[in-house]
Amino acid sequence: MRITKLFSQMICCGIFSGVSVLALAQEPLTHDHLREHGGQIYQATKIDTGWTQNEEGEGSFSSELESWVGTDENKLFIKAHVEKAESEDANYGGSVLYSRNVADYWDVQAGVNYERLQREDQKQDHWAGVVGLHGMAPYFFETDAYLYAGEDQLWKLSLETERDLLFTQKLIGKPYLKADVVLQDESHYASKTGLSSLQAGFQTRYEINKKVMPFVDVGYGYEKGLKQTAWQTGTDSEHGWYYGAGLTLKF
Amino acid sequence: MSHKTISSLVAVFGLLVSPWTLAAIKEYHLNINEQQVNVTGQPLKRITVNGKFTAPLLEFEEGDEAVIHVHNQLKNQDTSLHWHGLLLPGLMDGVPGFNGFKGIAPNGDFVYRFKVKQNGTYWYHAHSKGQEQDGLYGPLVIYPKGKIPVAAHEKTDRDYVVMLSDFHNSSSDSIMKNLKKSAEYYQNRRETVSDVLKQVKTEGLKATWQDRSMWNQMRMLKTDMSDVTGYTFLVNGKTPQQNWIANFKTGDKVRLRFINASAMSFFDVRIPNLKMTVVGADGQPVKPVAIDEFRIGTAETYDVIVEPTQSNYQIEAESIDRSGFAIGTLHNENTQAVESIQMPQPRPRSLLTMDDMGMSHGNGASDEHAGHQMNMQHDMSAMPEMKKEESQTNHDHAMMNMSHDMKNMSSSEHDHSMMQMKHDMSAMPEMKHEMQAISSSEHDHAMMNMKHEMPEMPAQSENKAKKDEPVYGWANASTPAGMKALQYSDLQSLTPQPDTRAPERELVIRLGGNMERYIWTINGKKFSEAEPLQVKYGERIRLKFVNDSMMAHPMHLHGMFMQLENGQQAENLPNKHTVIVPPGKTVTALLTADALGEWAIHCHLLYHMSAGMMNKLIVAQVNDGAVDASQAPVQSEKEKGASHAHH
Numbered sequence: 001m002r003i004t005k006l007f008s009q010m011i012c013c014g015i016f017s018g019v020s021v022l023a024l025a026q027e028p029l030t031h032d033h034l035r036e037h038g039g040q041i042y043q044a045t046k047i048d049t050g051w052t053q054n055e056e057g058e059g060s061f062s063s064e065l066e067s068w069v070g071t072d073e074n075k076l077f078i079k080a081h082v083e084k085a086e087s088e089d090a091n092y093g094g095s096v097l098y099s100r101n102v103a104d105y106w107d108v109q110a111g112v113n114y115e116r117l118q119r120e121d122q123k124q125d126h127w128a129g130v131v132g133l134h135g136m137a138p139y140f141f142e143t144d145a146y147l148y149a150g151e152d153q154l155w156k157l158s159l160e161t162e163r164d165l166l167f168t169q170k171l172i173g174k175p176y177l178k179a180d181v182v183l184q185d186e187s188h189y190a191s192k193t194g195l196s197s198l199q200a201g202f203q204t205r206y207e208i209n210k211k212v213m214p215f216v217d218v219g220y221g222y223e224k225g226l227k228q229t230a231w232q233t234g235t236d237s238e239h240g241w242y243y244g245a246g247l248t249l250k251f
Numbered sequence: 252m253s254h255k256t257i258s259s260l261v262a263v264f265g266l267l268v269s270p271w272t273l274a275a276i277k278e279y280h281l282n283i284n285e286q287q288v289n290v291t292g293q294p295l296k297r298i299t300v301n302g303k304f305t306a307p308l309l310e311f312e313e314g315d316e317a318v319i320h321v322h323n324q325l326k327n328q329d330t331s332l333h334w335h336g337l338l339l340p341g342l343m344d345g346v347p348g349f350n351g352f353k354g355i356a357p358n359g360d361f362v363y364r365f366k367v368k369q370n371g372t373y374w375y376h377a378h379s380k381g382q383e384q385d386g387l388y389g390p391l392v393i394y395p396k397g398k399i400p401v402a403a404h405e406k407t408d409r410d411y412v413v414m415l416s417d418f419h420n421s422s423s424d425s426i427m428k429n430l431k432k433s434a435e436y437y438q439n440r441r442e443t444v445s446d447v448l449k450q451v452k453t454e455g456l457k458a459t460w461q462d463r464s465m466w467n468q469m470r471m472l473k474t475d476m477s478d479v480t481g482y483t484f485l486v487n488g489k490t491p492q493q494n495w496i497a498n499f500k501t502g503d504k505v506r507l508r509f510i511n512a513s514a515m516s517f518f519d520v521r522i523p524n525l526k527m528t529v530v531g532a533d534g535q536p537v538k539p540v541a542i543d544e545f546r547i548g549t550a551e552t553y554d555v556i557v558e559p560t561q562s563n564y565q566i567e568a569e570s571i572d573r574s575g576f577a578i579g580t581l582h583n584e585n586t587q588a589v590e591s592i593q594m595p596q597p598r599p600r601s602l603l604t605m606d607d608m609g610m611s612h613g614n615g616a617s618d619e620h621a622g623h624q625m626n627m628q629h630d631m632s633a634m635p636e637m638k639k640e641e642s643q644t645n646h647d648h649a650m651m652n653m654s655h656d657m658k659n660m661s662s663s664e665h666d667h668s669m670m671q672m673k674h675d676m677s678a679m680p681e682m683k684h685e686m687q688a689i690s691s692s693e694h695d696h697a698m699m700n701m702k703h704e705m706p707e708m709p710a711q712s713e714n715k716a717k718k719d720e721p722v723y724g725w726a727n728a729s730t731p732a733g734m735k736a737l738q739y740s741d742l743q744s745l746t747p748q749p750d751t752r753a754p755e756r757e758l759v760i761r762l763g764g765n766m767e768r769y770i771w772t773i774n775g776k777k778f779s780e781a782e783p784l785q786v787k788y789g790e791r792i793r794l795k796f797v798n799d800s801m802m803a804h805p806m807h808l809h810g811m812f813m814q815l816e817n818g819q820q821a822e823n824l825p826n827k828h829t830v831i832v833p834p835g836k837t838v839t840a841l842l843t844a845d846a847l848g849e850w851a852i853h854c855h856l857l858y859h860m861s862a863g864m865m866n867k868l869i870v871a872q873v874n875d876g877a878v879d880a881s882q883a884p885v886q887s888e889k890e891k892g893a894s895h896a897h898h
Contacts, residue, residue: 038863
């Protein structure tokens with residue numbers, strides 16, 4: 001319930017900011033015809049929702065939203081995610097990023113990131129500034145790389161990259177890699193520094209059409225564990241296989 | 252009193268004179284509206300003109316005064332009509348934002364009024380957003396004065412428009428939005444893992460990797476023959492099932508006016524068992540060329556004359572991505588009625604090669620070049636003669652010989668190496684350089700021949716090859732052996748060109764694209780961010796279209812005809828309003844800037860234009876001071892150019 005509410009809020013927020021960009025761009029109507037040939041505003045939204053289980057049979061629900069609105073040069077990106085492991089509270093967060101096209105296949109992005117962690121009746125709100133790169137590397141690797149600098153001396157790098165592998169026009173594999181490197185974190189519920197998490201997996205989706213795509217997912221995950229602090233006990237690293245299924249929606 | 256008599260006298264005089272001054276007024280009223288139409292079995296809201304889907308045929312005679320009242324009855328969108336290929340004052344050209352034309356507001360009217368200065372086959376369409384795709388297009392035919400044929404060979408008994416178009420169940424607006432979400436949105440015949448495995452099997456891992464890695468580094472698809480699929484192709488607004496029929500009688504000569512009024516499609520057009528004689532290109536008369544088939548780019552027109560003898564023929568226009576056919580029928584009206592059409596077998600789809608890419612693309616890494624050159628040497632060894640020639644300093648000569656050699660190699664064992672060679676030719680950087688540097692007409696001739704001969708060769712090999720074997724090269728239409736496909740180099744103006752001056756300068760128009768984000772540009776800029784191109788009134792220039800992208804672009808210039816440099820003599824160059832610039836190729840055309848105004852120059856693939864592939868070419872009188880300043884060098888250059896031409 002809370003999740004849906006959260007999503008509707010996020011979408012609302014996205015639409016609102018989209019509209020404001022739109023209104024801004026539409027002011028000089030004198031060059032309307034010019035705008036119709038390369039200056040238009042477009043948008044794209046993608047929601048991935050899935051259920052994943054690890055080797056121990058512990059399940060977790062996760063959902064991710066990515067939406068952009070803007071011109072070829074200037075876009076507003078909204079990213080949101082929520083994860084809820086069985087019998088635990090949900091963690092959620094998101095980023096709002098300004099995206100500026102700097103090269104054929106690359107955007108530089110900057111903005112703010114918010115994360116909320118829920119640990120044994122304690123909530124931790126965490127704000128960070130984000131800068132990064134979004135684009136497509138040679139060999140069709142869709143790539144996002146960000147540097148986070150936030151409260152409690154947080155310095156974190158994240159990298160996500162993936163590419164499509166067509167089995168048929170509709171059955172499409174997607175090898176992917178996600179990694180977080182914590183350089184420093186002095187927060188109450190910090191993760192250990194170093195390569196704090198890594199996921200390497202292979203998602204296979206079936207594109208019923210270009211809007212609805214169920215998928216299955218299998219991969220190998222690694223977590224370095226939690227740092228020993230005054231507010232939490234440290235944990236050891238974990239790694240193992242996970243598998244899951246879900247649905248991607250694009251509109 | 253006297254005042255009254257004078258005015259009545261004037262009135263009488265006016266009436267007497269009117270047959271000469273006013274008789275030639277040809278008036279049309281066009282109401283643009285939105286209505287439900289049912290083309291594919293699904294009722295869809297589309298744009299109609301006078302209640303018709305695909306707008307009605309407009310007919311004029313040369314010398315007419317055209318008066319076209321356009322009423323915009325669309326609810327909430329501006330509209331416009333552009334008369335494609337017509338020579339007219341800028342304001343009447345109908346492009347919003349050009350020459351002070353602001354489009355036609357909802358419930359608004361605009362009266363287009365212009366003198367009809369030419370004859371031939373043309374068309375008209377909206378120049379506002381994607382309205383053209385949504386149905387706002389129709390044929391426009393101008394007959395010679397008194398309907399007297401411009402030449403004896405053009406005398407025909409029947410005259411039909413064959414307007415080809417592409418109909419989509421999605422609106423133009425949503426197609427564009429989808430392309431912007433994902434440029435691959437409509438790519439439904441991409442290569443798959445099994446294609447890669449097949450290639451590994453036949454060519455080996457190393458060759459496959461070399462080939463694939465280039466495409467991968469450039470982030471491009473070999474299968475991108477057209478950006479939008481899902482079209483139903485129409486002839487005069489009719490689907491193949493609805494079968495548009497043109498009647499003839501035994502012994503009739505029939506003129507077919509082919510118009511490619513599609514938004515995004517190129518067609519390979521043929522009428523099995525019937526020779527066609529091309530007599531017009533882009534509305535302008537050309538010396539007759541007998542052919543079996545032709546490729547027609549978006550917005551181009553071709554007039555052909557046929558002399559049917561069978562009782563029925565099927566007109567087959569196959570989209571170059573091989574996703575479908577537009578089909579119509581020629582029927583002898585004294586024979587039994589035609590049964591339903593026969594859907595022809597699609598020809599194999601071509602895969603793009605590195606040749607289509609042009610090696611000038613992007614920041615082509617040096618290792619790519621190296622890889623290519625390795626291949627080249629390998630292939631060259633298969634052609635010792637060529638290698639010998641190539642080492643000579645006279646490159647032009649070598650090229651000519653090469654094409655010669657290639658033509659002669661027809662046995663099947665050589666086919667493969669031939670294909671390879673075509674592929675690698677473009678990889679020879681120096682050579683390509685040479686080719687582009689050649690500018691005088693006789694050298695062009697050699698170049699054009701080579702370019703045009705080459706696409707035909709893989710076709711021959713294809714015939715022998717198995718059905719699912721891939722076919723390579725954008726220009727490869729899989730024309731059966733022994734069949735003649737029209738080439739640009741075949742076109743010659745029927746009447747000598749009035750202006751055969753050498754160009755005073757060259758205007759380079761680089762066509763670029765970013766397929767990943769669906770951005771299309773001219774000289775690296777979208778129209779929304781571009782500076783207009785400036786040309787002096789009366790100036791003679793060369794338009795040099797350099798295609799840095801992997802898609803073909805039908806480049807259209809408003810307001811003036813370009814003389815396509817196709818290897819023919821200067822006085823025989825054909826007039827074109829739309830020039831296909833194949834992927835990775837350079838095409839040049841001469842232009843006499845004899846029409847003042849702001850003229851659109853753009854890719855006629857609708858969504859490429861919407862994405863930014865457009866610019867404004869301004870033809871203006873240069874003010875006195877500037878003229879004085881610039882006249883002298885221009886003059887001398889002209890002389891130099893002239894002497895050069897004579898030489």
